Amino acid sequence: MPNPLGDIAHLGHVELLTPKLDESVWFFTEILGMTETKREGDSVFLRTFDNYEQTSLILTGHETSGIKKMALRASSEDALARRVKAVEEFGMSGSWVDGVAGTGPTYLTQDPDGHDIALYYETEWYQAPDDLKPGLKNQPQAKPNRGIGVRRLDHVNYLGKNVKANTDFLENALGARPTEQIQLDTGEISGRWTTFTHKSYDVVYSADWTGSTGRLHHIAFAPDSRDDILRAADLALDHGVHIETGPHKHAIQQTFFLYLYEPGGNRIELCNPLTRLVMAPDWEVVTWTEAERAKGQAWGLKTIETFHTHGTPPVAKA
Template sequence: MPAPLGDVAHLGHVELLTPDVEGSTWFFTEILGMTETRREGDSIHLRTFDDYEQTSLVLTAHTTTGVRRTALRASSEEALQRRVRAIEEAGGAGEWTDGLAGTGRTYLTHDPDGHEYALYYDTEWYVAPDDLRPGLKNQPQAKPRQGVGVRRLDHVNYLGADVEANAAWVEGLLGARPTEQIRLDSGRVAARWMTFTNKSYDIVYTEDWTGSSGRLHHIAFATDTREDILRAADLCLDNGVHIETGPHKHAIQQTFFLYVYEPGGNRIELCNPLTRLVLAPDWPLITWTEEERKRGQAWGLKTIDTFHTHGMPPVD
């Protein structure tokens, strides 16, 4: 029986690996407008202005790129324990550890592909210092004065050797709900979008054409408006940040997007999906065919080749 929707409350934070930690920090603070909150060892903690928790992103110095950990907050301590029991009863491996980025006791586990997930409930709420105090008490932090001013960490898109196996793990053991997918003419599922909330997606698995396991396609940050994404494109152009594709609109999920490579080499999406929610409790899984995907994005932009070949960490 699938896990109940609601035991996982939302996507918490991501730990991103980078061989250029200072260059990556410059990008996330100066271009995206995130706030640096602390430094611990080889890691730098950053936050978007509207995330209520201490940290949205942890940048960790490394020899290569990719995600080390995706953290998910449970809806209660009881919900956390239910998910841990479900994982272990299904034969999964995991361990308890001290939390990262302001979170409490955390259960580390991994999907069939080897991507690491961190499940937690206890967390520190962010309290803005005087110079970042917002004008409205129901906003965690003042809007940034520089960069795009991204609102929140929105989703993670993983590359996987077996999309269906990984999706079944997230749906069956963590309680995600599938909303859209791509099914090839061969019958194989090439990508699936899943949500823990009434957002249209939080976690995505995309087929890794290299056959590798445990890699990342991109992480995404949500903006207030489409115009913010146009501003992001100009900022990237002016500052030598590589624009891979966009601005444009996806057909799948209808997200307005821009994809860029931050200085460390990770693919980052700026997205504006804020107006699209999945409120129906019986939402049907929307399936796109191979022929439909050949048409490209919503307004006809063809999918760029590197979208299928560039993943993190790189492989030969």
């Protein structure tokens, strides 16, 4: 039986590192249509229009690219305490720190690969200023009038030295459950998709070809429709943003996708918001074989080579 859902409510926000802070801010505001809310030191705080919380993304200037942390909101104070206890019983350590981006007390820990994961419950709800007030009272903010207007931060895809060890941590310490995976002919799990909710996935681990730890494959944002993703491809073309692959449809999870590189070098996915829901409480993990994955994506597009080799921060070739 899969782990019961509930202690982790959802993916809260992500902090990305970028060596080109101004250019990265331009990408997320002018191409993705996110709203800048504040700046602190070398960090810029941004939000998607349908986020009830203050912040969806923090961009921090740094000497290189990559992910600094992923933040997950617990469903209650008791749920947060249970997850902290489970993390420590799993054998991982952590510490309490002040929250950022409108969040309260935060437990900062790491997965076995060294990725920082922040757990919190207390959070400030966003109050739109007059010029961003929506027409509908059940929407936190008016839709932006620039870019494609991404609705939410959808998922994080980490690179990991050991996919199984990292997803075992998510499942046993944080209460996630796996929905799909790739198993190589050797028996190794080279990719696993996990969820904390009824979405088909929230956090993914893919095998890092370099054997490195702590790197990022991509983060993903969901706009309203497939048409928005097609429009994003045109905007990227018009403004010199690198399109890595897509628009197309994944076989795994059936996600309609477009992959771009933001100016700092991090891979960003735009994915359709109607990703499959996993409603079955006794869901069995869907396993894809090496031969099945060699067929490419859902409509026959072969997976581009850089999808297996590009990650951040970059690693020098041997």
